[in-house]
Amino acid sequence: MFRSRHGSTLVEFALAVPVIIALVLPSIQLLRAALFQTRLEVLAFRVARRLAANATPPSDLSAAARTLTAGFRPAVTSHAVARTLTTLAAPYPRRPRTVEVVEVDLTAAGPLLFPGAPYRAHAHAREFRWGAS
Amino acid sequence: MNRRGSALVLMMLLTVAALITARLCADMMLAWVGTQRAQTAADFALLSAVRVRGQSLETVAARWDDFGAPITHSGGTLNAPASLVTAIAANALALKRALPGYQGRITSALTVAAEANGVARTAVTQSTPGGLRLGLEAQTQFLSSTGFPTLSIEGLWLRRVWLDTAEAGTAAVSVAWNSPRLGGSWTFTAPASARLEWDADTHDVAVAADGNGGFSGDWVSASSGALFRPDRYPVYRAQLAALP
Numbered sequence: 495m496f497r498s499r500h501g502s503t504l505v506e507f508a509l510a511v512p513v514i515i516a517l518v519l520p521s522i523q524l525l526r527a528a529l530f531q532t533r534l535e536v537l538a539f540r541v542a543r544r545l546a547a548n549a550t551p552p553s554d555l556s557a558a559a560r561t562l563t564a565g566f567r568p569a570v571t572s573h574a575v576a577r578t579l580t581t582l583a584a585p586y587p588r589r590p591r592t593v594e595v596v597e598v599d600l601t602a603a604g605p606l607l608f609p610g611a612p613y614r615a616h617a618h619a620r621e622f623r624w625g626a627s
Numbered sequence: 628m629n630r631r632g633s634a635l636v637l638m639m640l641l642t643v644a645a646l647i648t649a650r651l652c653a654d655m656m657l658a659w660v661g662t663q664r665a666q667t668a669a670d671f672a673l674l675s676a677v678r679v680r681g682q683s684l685e686t687v688a689a690r691w692d693d694f695g696a697p698i699t700h701s702g703g704t705l706n707a708p709a710s711l712v713t714a715i716a717a718n719a720l721a722l723k724r725a726l727p728g729y730q731g732r733i734t735s736a737l738t739v740a741a742e743a744n745g746v747a748r749t750a751v752t753q754s755t756p757g758g759l760r761l762g763l764e765a766q767t768q769f770l771s772s773t774g775f776p777t778l779s780i781e782g783l784w785l786r787r788v789w790l791d792t793a794e795a796g797t798a799a800v801s802v803a804w805n806s807p808r809l810g811g812s813w814t815f816t817a818p819a820s821a822r823l824e825w826d827a828d829t830h831d832v833a834v835a836a837d838g839n840g841g842f843s844g845d846w847v848s849a850s851s852g853a854l855f856r857p858d859r860y861p862v863y864r865a866q867l868a869a870l871p
Contacts, residue, residue, distance in 0.1 A: 506634040514638060518645045525652040532656045539663050543670075547820070547869045587860045589828035624866060 526605045531615050534600055537566055538619035542598040545574060546621035552576040552594075559598055571601045576623065594623040647809065654808035662815065665804035668744035669819035672751060673800050674865050675740035676733050676759055677821045681863030683729040683761060684795070684841065687722065688861035691785060694718035695857075698770070698783075700850040705783070709772045716770075716780045723765035723782025730761045741802070750803040758798025758822070762788045763842065784849055784857040785842060792840030795823040797868055820868040827860035834860055 541562045550558045555574035563570040576594045584590050597620045604615035694715050698707045707715055737759065738748045753759060765782035789795050799820040806813045825841050827834045841861040843849035849857040 503634055507637065510634055510638055514641055518641070521649060522645065525649055529652055529656055532659045536659045536662055539666070543666065544870060547867045584828075587827045587831060587834050588862050588864075589826060589830070624864075 520608075523605075523607045527607055527613075527615075530602075530604050531617070534570070534602060534615050534617040535619070537563060537570070538598050538600045538617040541572070541574070541600070542596055542619040542621040545596045545598065546623040549625070555596065563600065566602070568603050573599045592625045594625060596621050596623050650809050654806070654813075658806035658808070658813050658815075661804050661806040662817065664745070665802050665815070665817035666819070668741060668746045669751075669800060669802040669817045670821075670867060671744055672737050672740040672746070672802070673798060673819045673821045674867065676737040677798055677823050677865035679736040680733045680759065680761060681795075681823050681826075681865055683732060684763070684863055685861055687726070687729060687761075687763060687785065688842070688858040690718075690722050690725075691858060695784070695855070698855040699853055700855040701853060704771050704777075705768060705855055706771050709774045712770060712772045712775050712778065715783075716778060719765075719780050719782040722785075726761060726763060726765060733759050733761065737800070746802050746804070752801050752803070752816075754799045754801060754818075755797060758796040760788075760796075762795060764788055766846075784855070786846075786849075786857070787840065787842035787844050789840075790844065792838070793825055795825060795841070795863060797822040799868075818870050820870055822866050822868045824864050824866050825860075826862040826864040 541559050544562060545555055545558060548558070552575065555576055556572065559572040559574040563572045574596060576596050579593045579595060582591045582593060598618070600617045602615055604613050607613060694711075697711055698705050698715070700706070737751065737753075741748055741751050763785045764787075766784050766786050767779055767781050768783040769777050770780050770783060771777045787795070797820060799818065801816045801818045803814060803816050806815070825838075827838050827841070829835055829838065837851060837859055839848055839859050841858060841863065843857040843859075849855060851859065
């Protein structure tokens with residue numbers, strides 16, 4: 495079988511490129527998705543940490559979360575709630591305490607994994623918040 | 628080189644580039660996770676230290692009450708039964724000498740909690756050291772007793788140095804965290820802030836009328852009627868504060 499020297503190299507290269515792309519692209523896309531998910535998780539953690547440290551009323555938590563996530567790109571949809579767990583009995587003269595859990599949910603459009611397969615990344619974080627009853 | 632090999636070399640280069648990219652992506656993920664670990668370590672270490680401070684204040688108050696409860700106040704002087712004067716003087720001096728030990732526990736708690744979370748003590752910086760001070764000063768005062776000469780007693784009462792009755796000070800630390808990456812490392816800091824609150828129920832009638840933030844800040848407010856009570860309702864709670 496005869497092949498020209500230049501031609502054989504080009505053919506091999508032309509055949510190799512799609513194979514390489516097929517091998518590498520999914521890994522890179524999955525890494526991008528993992529990176530984005532990690533960024534979103536860390537952002538949710540930070541927002542929950544800040545909301546738990548402030549005495550923001552439960553009705554204003556979502557607005558505060560939106561403010562804290564305003565700088566994140568791409569835009570994030572945020573939702574925060576405070577669930578009251580219980581009122582703790584406290585020995586005199588301590589004041590009674592309520593325990594709340596601040597829950598933060600962030601949703602954002604993730605990077606394009608594969609053509610025609612967009613996905614939305616979601617992160618959830620929670621922090622305790624102690625308050626006076 | 629064989630010309631056929633040039634495609635192989637190109638493939639190898641592309642593979643290496645892909646591996647480097649993957650490694651950098653993994654390093655970035657590790658760094659972001661590191662920010663969470665650093666923040667958790669900073670919060671935990673600081674809260675531990677502030678809690679130890681609150682417990683130390685409560686312990687010091689209990690120790691003072693053990694020997695100081697019989698002391699009364701009249702006409703600007705302190706009085707005690709003659710049989711108790713010697714014991715009061717000895718216990719007051721012992722408590723005064725114990726104060727640095729209580730201070731040491733606070734800083735030890737910071738170190739232990741940080742190291743338990745994988746952070747060396749040298750990576751923890753205190754930005755407001757005052758918030759992690761015990762905050763009590765032993766005061767020398769005269770004590771009178773029938774049949775005894777008036778004595779000047781060291782550490783007869785303890786004065787708080789913080790001003791606000793509702794809060795005994797805010798402490799802040801930052802934790803430096805190194806995250807390894809290809810060819811070096813990323814360094815970032817995680818700040819944490821916590822305050823020590825006076826935990827007495829201010830809605831309670833007695834606390835509202837007589838409370839003084841746990842300890843008295845001056846000589847005048849150390850007395851309550853005929854009683855000498857420099858510490859009143861000394862209960863404290865450590866609370867995470869907004870990040871600076």
